[in-house]
Amino acid sequence: MTSVADHRARLVALLDGALAAARAETETIAPAAALADDPTALVGRVLGESVRAAGDLPPFDNAQMDGWAVRAADLADATPEHPVRLEVTAEIPAGETGRPLAAGQAAPIMTGAPVPAGADAIVPVEDGLPARFLAPGERIALPAPVPAGTYVRRRGGDLPTGALVLPEGHPLDAGEWAAIAAAGHAAVRVRRRPRVLVVSTGRELAAGPAGIPDADLVALAVALTGAGCAVRSLQQPHDDPERLAAALDARVTALAPDLVVTAGGISAGAHEVVRQALEPRGLDVGVIAMQPGGPQGAGPVRLGGRDVAVIALPGNPVSVLVSLEVLVLSALRAVWTGAPEPAPRLVPLAEGVVSPAGREQYRRIRLRDTPTGPIAVPVGGPGSHLIAAYPRADALARIPAERTAVAAGEPVEIRSIHGLHPDRPEWRAG
Numbered sequence: 001m002t003s004v005a006d007h008r009a010r011l012v013a014l015l016d017g018a019l020a021a022a023r024a025e026t027e028t029i030a031p032a033a034a035l036a037d038d039p040t041a042l043v044g045r046v047l048g049e050s051v052r053a054a055g056d057l058p059p060f061d062n063a064q065m066d067g068w069a070v071r072a073a074d075l076a077d078a079t080p081e082h083p084v085r086l087e088v089t090a091e092i093p094a095g096e097t098g099r100p101l102a103a104g105q106a107a108p109i110m111t112g113a114p115v116p117a118g119a120d121a122i123v124p125v126e127d128g129l130p131a132r133f134l135a136p137g138e139r140i141a142l143p144a145p146v147p148a149g150t151y152v153r154r155r156g157g158d159l160p161t162g163a164l165v166l167p168e169g170h171p172l173d174a175g176e177w178a179a180i181a182a183a184g185h186a187a188v189r190v191r192r193r194p195r196v197l198v199v200s201t202g203r204e205l206a207a208g209p210a211g212i213p214d215a216d217l218v219a220l221a222v223a224l225t226g227a228g229c230a231v232r233s234l235q236q237p238h239d240d241p242e243r244l245a246a247a248l249d250a251r252v253t254a255l256a257p258d259l260v261v262t263a264g265g266i267s268a269g270a271h272e273v274v275r276q277a278l279e280p281r282g283l284d285v286g287v288i289a290m291q292p293g294g295p296q297g298a299g300p301v302r303l304g305g306r307d308v309a310v311i312a313l314p315g316n317p318v319s320v321l322v323s324l325e326v327l328v329l330s331a332l333r334a335v336w337t338g339a340p341e342p343a344p345r346l347v348p349l350a351e352g353v354v355s356p357a358g359r360e361q362y363r364r365i366r367l368r369d370t371p372t373g374p375i376a377v378p379v380g381g382p383g384s385h386l387i388a389a390y391p392r393a394d395a396l397a398r399i400p401a402e403r404t405a406v407a408a409g410e411p412v413e414i415r416s417i418h419g420l421h422p423d424r425p426e427w428r429a430g
């Protein structure tokens with residue numbers, strides 16, 4: 001049986017080809033325009049070029065404190081008993097260039113304002129006598145010497161002109177956008193978002209006494225949108241393979257997706273609509289050594305007259321979510337941003353669990369702090385239909401394939417879920 005690691009490697013290879021076009025097709029994005037129109041355009045993007053500092057960062061020597069711009073030499077002999085008195089000149093607010101400072105003068109200067117020519121140190125306003133700003137022409141007494149350079153933020157001290165801010169392929173979060181803006185770029189090239197078509201399937205999704213709500217389509221759409229994809233969705237509430245194939249041909253022709261992700265219809269039943277529709281067109285369906293998420297399909301599939309990468313997930317909602325975390329999003333991150341898998345963290349289980357032989361099991365757990373360190377408390381049972389407990393979990397615990405039981409207190413590998421809200425408050429039903 002295919003291992004989880006081997007199936008993930010296979011998805012990495014599939015996505016590497018599938019996302020090559022999106023990687024090559026960059027588009028220019030200007031944060032100011034996006035902020036005025038739709039700030040979500042900036043979220044989940046990946047750099048399509050390497051970005052270097054357009055100028056020195058900071059662009060000029062500037063004050064680190066609200067205070068007095070001085071010549072350090074003027075204060076060489078200052079003591080509390082014999083403070084040096086300096087003539088106050090015009091104030092320098094941030095955003096303005098002050099006049100050059102002569103010997104014997106002190107300019108009121110605000111944090112971030114350019115240090116005036118002639119000055120080489122800043123004395124915080126609270127260190128003056130009095131500890132407040134004075135008007136031009138008055139005299140401020142300063143009771144201590146300061147080394148030249150005190151509270152001066154040097155031009156280029158963060159990054160010099162031309163230095164690398166971020167490499168091509170880097171994912172852009174709040175800190176990255178801030179660094180790009182600060183480094184003097186009003187616009188940068190980003191990769192086109194991968195276009196992903198998500199599809200839910202099965203007659204049970206149609207209204208009726210044996211019908212159920214569709215939980216998978218929204219899960220797939222939100223997870224992949226959160227990962228930076230441009231997602232479109234398609235519900236197929238039937239078990240007719242020809243109808244599914246025709247619907248996929250039409251949508252693939254219309255949307256030109258880089259990737260199609262389906263849920264349901266791939267196991268051993270008499271009506272496995274995804275398997276029946278797509279196996280003849282190239283989808284490779286099998287069972288991997290994972291629970292939940294055993295049935296899996298992948299491969300290039302002939303749709304709309306061309307080969308399209310398809311990942312087919314089993315239909316149980318927890319199987320979809322665990323498959324997303326362990327396989328799809330993990331492989332997508334690796335291909336799209338080069339992000340390595342987070343190093344596994346070992347946490348003892350709060351209670352013993354059993355696991356099917358030969359299957360890597362992923363249990364939903366909640367991390368709880370105890371005086372002796374964190375413990376992993378299983379949330380809900382192992383069944384892949386138990387979706388209601390999923391939002392109460394904050395991580396997945398991996399039970400290795402060779403284990404059929406893990407005792408309370410034994411350490412297990414933990415991976416976080418809910419990437420956007422890792423610190424969500426704990427919540428209980430009732």
Ligand SMILES: Nc1nc2c(c(=O)[nH]1)N[C@H]1C(S)=C(S)[C@@H](COP(=O)(O)OP(=O)(O)OC[C@H]3O[C@@H](n4cnc5c(N)ncnc54)[C@H](O)[C@@H]3O)O[C@H]1N2
Binds near residue numbers: 200202214269
């Ligand atoms: N004889 C066997 N039966 C099953 C096997 C097996 O190996 N041999 N594997 C089981 C496992 S494990 C899983 S997981 C499921 C996977 O089945 P499918 O991928 O074919 O998915 P479906 O049969 O279509 O659905 C499974 C389950 O999930 C519900 N479902 C489907 N779509 C949705 C949706 N959009 N929203 C909410 N719930 C959905 C569906 O009603 C079923 O209950 O097969 C086992 N059987």
Ligand code: MOO
Binds near residue numbers: 314316384385
């Ligand atoms: O492998 Mo299935 O996903 O347990 O229900």
